Amino acid sequence: MKKIFLLIILLPLLILESCTTKKQMLYLQDLDSYANSTINYTSPKIQPNDILKIDVGDLNPLVAAPFNITSSTSNQQSSVEMMKLSGYLVNPQGTIMMPILNEVKVGGLTPANAEIKIKERLINENYLVNPTVQVRVLNNKFTILGEVNSPGVISFTEESISLLDALGLAKDLTYSAIRKDIKLIREVDGKRLVYHIDLTTASWMSNPNFRIRQNDVIVVTPNKLKVNSGGVIKDPLQLLGIAASLAALVIVIAN
The missing domain is CATH 3.10.560.10 (Outer membrane lipoprotein wza domain like)
Structure with missing residues (x-):
């Protein structure tokens, strides 16, 4: 009988020792x-497999239009998923293919630096005089x-x-x-x-x-308790409940 009471006392102590x-x-x-x-x-840098949304603007929208990917949605703002499908996918070499500008290296740049680079190309290659460029990672x-x-x-x-x-x-x-x-x-x-x-x-x-x-x-x-239990014990309180049930069962059998 003394062993049973000793077991009842030790179980909670072991549980408390294992508790966080x-x-x-x-x-x-x-x-x-x-x-x-x-x-x-x-600012995070653009990496391969990023999907970019790039908007090019100008005082005259008609001259900026050829540099933008058009969306097929009708009178509704594109959802993020639709924009991903039509966005610019950065390849493993860190480049994208833009209309007219063709290959543009953006990998390793922040979105803000990518905006500057695209804007400079538009101006230096005499496509636009004072463009605005916005670059955003969609995914x-x-x-x-x-x-x-x-x-x-x-x-x-x-x-x-x-x-x-x-x-x-x-x-x-x-x-x-x-x-x-x-x-x-x-x-x-x-x-x-x-x-x-x-x-x-x-x-x-x-x-x-x-x-x-x-x-x-x-x-x-x-923690160690979760690892040692193989994931069966998810919470020390769960273990306490199991121990209490075992202790009650031992008492019943002893009586």
């Missing part, structure tokens, strides 16, 4: 220390995997978003997620970069590299 501590769970625990800190922004998306409530590929319309925005779009981290080591994988100029981010501190928030950009991948690792 407050310091491992709470986001941005030192946020007040970084209040009023400077926020730096950098911005990121992939988030692991311990989030809604993993998958998620689209966004902004040039970049914060990591907290990305986690919000994925319906937040699960209880089993390791918050001290969020992995951010990014491909830039043919190189794969890997960043490690500790969400329990706010020190990373001012780093422009940690804003989510086109084609980023976020990986959230599960």
Whole structure:
């Protein structure tokens, strides 16, 4: 009988030992220390497989029209998906094919720099006198995997978003997620970069590299309890319930 009571006492202790501590769970625990800190922004560069929307304008719309891809929609603004189908796909060499201008190298440029380059060609090659050019990436998306409530590929319309925005779009981290080591994988100029981010501190928030950009991948690792259970135990409270049921069963059998 003593062994049974010892088992009943030890089970909850083992469970509590495996549970995640407050310091491992709470986001941005030192946020007040970084209040009023400077926020730096950098524009992402255009990469292969980006789909661009390029609008060329002029005081006389008729002279600018040949440089624009026309849409077949009738009296309605094109949806994003329709614009993607008719947009400029950046090839592996970082170039696109524009009407009249033909091949234009945009890979490695920010959208703003691509606008300047196209505008200069239009002027220098005597096509337009004072054109306006707008370049926008249409297929911005990121992939988030692991311990989030809604993993998958998620689209966004902004040039970049914060990591907290990305986690919000994925319906937040699960209880089993390791918050001290969020992995951010990014491909830039043919190189794969890997960043490690500790969400329990706010020190990373001012780093422009940690804003989510086109084609980023976020990986959230599960804690040891989740890994050791093979995914069967999704929450320590679930384990506590199982342990309580086992303890009750042992008592019933002993009696």
